[in-house]
Amino acid sequence: MSSVFDKKLLSTYAIKNQLGIALGLIGVAFLVFLGYLLPGVSSWFENKTLFYAVIFIVFFILVLGFLIICHIVEPMVKISQEARFIAEGDFNREIQLFREDEIGQLGAALNHMIHRMKANVEELKNFSQTTETINTEINRRVVTLSNLLEVSNLIAQNAQLKEIVEIGVGKCLSSGIMTFAGLILKDEKTSEYHVFYVSGQRSEELLAQGIRDLKVTLGSGVLGKAILKQKPMVIDSQTGMSPEIKEFRNQFAIPNAILVPISAKGNMYGLLIAGNDEKKFLCSNAEREFLQLIAKQIAIAYSNELLKKEFERSDTLDRLTGLFNTTYIDRHLPEEIKRAASFQKPCSLVLMAVDHFEDYHTAFGHMAAENVLTRLGFLLKETMSGLDQAARFGDHTFVLILPEKNKRHSIEIAEGLRGKIEELFSPEKDLHKRLTSSFAVTENPLDGASAPELIRKAQEILKTALQQGGNRVCHKA
Amino acid sequence: MVERGTINREELEMALNYQKEQGGLLGDILVELKFAREEDIAQALTCQYGFPYLPLSNYEIDPDVINAIPENVCRQFCLIPIDKIGKSLTMAMVDPLNVQAIEDVELVTGCSVQTFVSTPTDIKNSLNKYYKTKSCSP
Secondary structure: OHHHHHHHHHHHHHHHHHHHHHHHHHHHHHHHHHHHHOHHHHHHHHOHHHHHHHHHHHHHHHHHHHHHHHHHHHHHHHHHHHHHHHHOOOOOOOOOOOOOOHHHHHHHHHHHHHHHHHHHHHHHHHHHHHHHHHHHHHHHHHHHHHHHHHHHHHHHOOOOHHHHHHHHHHHOOOOOOOOEEEEEEEOOOOOOEEEEEEEEOOHHHHHHOOHHHOOEOOOOHHHHHHHHHOOOEEEOOOOOOOHHHHHHHHHHOOOEEEEEEEEEOOEEEEEEEEEEOOOOOOOOHHHHHHHHHHHHHHHHHHHHHHHHHHHHOOOOEOOOOOOEOHHHHHHHHHHHHHHHHHOOOOEEEEEEEEOOHHHHHHHHHHHHHHHHHHHHHHHHHHHOOOOOEEEEOOOOEEEEEEEOOOHHHHHHHHHHHHHHHHHHHOOOOOHHHOOOEEEEEEEEOOOOOOHHHHHHHHHHHHHHHHHOOOOOEEEOO | OOOOOOOOHHHHHHHHHHHHHHOOOHHHHHHHOOOOOHHHHHHHHHHHHOOOEOOOOOOOOOHHHHOOOOHHHHHHHOEEEEEEEOOEEEEEEOOOOOHHHHHHHHHHHOOEEEEEEOOHHHHHHHHHHHHOOOOOOO
16 A cells, blocks of 8 residues: 555656645745735734634645645546556556546546557457467478378389388378377288288387288278278267277277278278377367378379289280280189179170181281281270170180170170171182181070180080081070 | 168268179178168169069979079079979069079070069078078179
8 A cells, every 4th residue: 555655656746746836836926916915914914813814724725725736636646557557568457537627538538548459459469369370270281291292202203102101101190199090901912901001109019919910891890981981080089989989999099090091083992090099189170181181192102003013914915906815814704704793794705716717827828817817806896895805815716705794695796796707808809818707605604604614615616616617606505 | 772761871872882892782782781681672672663572481492493594593693493384484583683684594494584572691592492502602
């Protein structure tokens, strides 16, 4: 209380004194003027009673003057004090003066100024926060972009899939939010899904526990369902505890995870897992988007790897005709038969031979014979549609694989081809150059359950067709 | 089946993704993923296309009729002959829309074919019972 009083005194020292002196001088001037106007005034002092009365009136006037000074100074002291608080940054102050004179107006103006300043400061604060958020977001995006660029560079440099995966999965941990990351990839030979790589917290422990042996079945469990759903799946503090979620959390020893499928052009390749063990973790959109980008990069790397391998074994074309060769048939026919069985559909195999081709070769030479084969290759390629494929099977024999076509349909195709081949060579003037062809039509399952069985059956039928004079389509009734 | 509420859209999409990845018939996949029962699939075919449904569990088939179609053909197309009168053969199959299979049976038997819908399990059990083999996978 005393300090406030001191402050008041100090703050008002000059103005209070100056007002006191001014009032005193006015009083003295008034007395001098009174003495001048009333020369008999000195006689008042002879009368004691009158003298005391004058003294009392003077004292009363002085007290009254002092009170008026206080009435003027007090609000100014208050304003001065509040101004000091405001100057120190406290905008919650308010000057409460219930007066309508100039001092009251000054107080109201100051209050208005305080409100304006407060609003401005709030606005500045908000702006600062927005700027900070934007800066944080820009930084996050820059880091994300930099991470993605690093992975992209590796892909562009044709790096090994393992290296790209290690870097890519490692980037999932770069934000510091995720403490564990792992990748499940499809084995291209067996089409089974296995844990390919793990990184971060407890990864060593998980590897020691045999996490790589974990078998992921499509459509079963959290992992199998996440792959099939083809959408990111979030397991965080808001996710319920179903038996499947519990099993997942136990398997990977993480309570929270984001599971992002690895896929490209609708083909499923695996699943990216990133997680942590924060108690109240809620997955943000930014984190999910980042993981989706990393998953996309890994999918590109995996597709490239498949293409590379496909290219390495792509020596499946016959150089003369441009059709597939026997290597392709050996690999592809069993796959088609398996596929047919899986879809409860038939798959036909048609064997075709040029009638009396050896005679033609002997009569017209190697070049002419090769020319015939090239023309046939072109015709077959033109005729095949959809899933159908043609291959050169021997010197002058060809194979047609006709998936999802039964014997009736395949006989129609073979008849059509036989007619076209006859037509192709019919303009030849030399009768020996008017080549024809024979066809043997077989079908899985009617004529055999396996590729060798179908080929053997087709060869037998073709032999009979040639023995019967050729230019015909034969099949086993 | 989505319209009937047997499965939802997400389950259908998952099943289609599975089919793209692993192959197989959509009906079998829906059953494998436990989104629907075999009976639901059969009933859907019955409702949508009007094929009559035939539960095979208590149905006795004449051995002569069984011999009309080779076993591997029955297993691959998941069908079984159940009756034959003159040149008319009746058979139960999982997918009565499989025209190629019906044509093949007509080619093999020389008969015209009438089809019933049945569940894969019923057909496989009957095939095992009448062909007396252990393996059932097509």
